[in-house]
Amino acid sequence: MKKYKNIIFILAFIALLLSQYKLVMPFMYKVAASDLFLVDSKDQASQLPISTPLTAIAYMHCNRHIKSELGTDTIVSFPDKALNSWSMGNYDFLIHGEFAITDQTSTSATKNYTCRISYNNGDDQEGILDFDNWSIIGLSGLK
Template identity: 45%
Template sequence: MKKYPILVLVLGLLGLILFQKELVMPLVNQVVKSDLFLVDTPDKGDIAPISNDMSNLAFKHCNSEIKTRVGNDAQLAFAEKPLNAWDTGNYQFVINGTVEITSNATGTVLKKYVCKISYKKGTDNEGVSDMANWSIDGLGGL
């Protein structure tokens, strides 16, 4: 062993490569092909930006969350519509918008934000206007 450290290193690397190729990757491929992570929902989502009632409500709820997080430290002025809104499927939305923030410390600043929001009740549209039925999964850019 001490005489051939390079040989041991090369054989070890070859062993790891064979282990990954012959054992790990076939297992990963079987998991990917299975329905393990499949979510069956009527809301399939789309890669193109959308504008519908649900995306507009998601935009309003994101704006409410921003108001809550900023508090009374600054005045906020939101755009009427989001810059873009995407339905990522399973009643999850990504909202891209702008907010004008006015405070004594920084003056007036225009910020772009991204909000990921989910509607918890799925096809039940009775509670869409209630913020308790939505969850903010992420908010960035502020």
């Protein structure tokens, strides 16, 4: 058996590669081409930074969330517009902005942040100004 150890290993490796090539990959291509991952939405994704009324509202809600996270001990001020905003499609947005923060010792600093936020009601735009209809998925840059 020791004599055939390398040959068995090579044959097993070739069998693994062939099974992946003939069985696994065609299945993966069919799954990727199917409608399994299709999300039908009026909101289209953009690879370039954009500024739309929806991104402005998303920016406003991210700022509101940041103010609530930092508490009442700090004074926070935001510019009128985000540095960059991206629509990721299906009412998911990525907001890159900055804010000026002043703490109790009157130390002032400017911080950058990134906020990923999602509108929960999809194509129904009626409650877009209500913060309860939005979900903060991620926020970085506060610390």
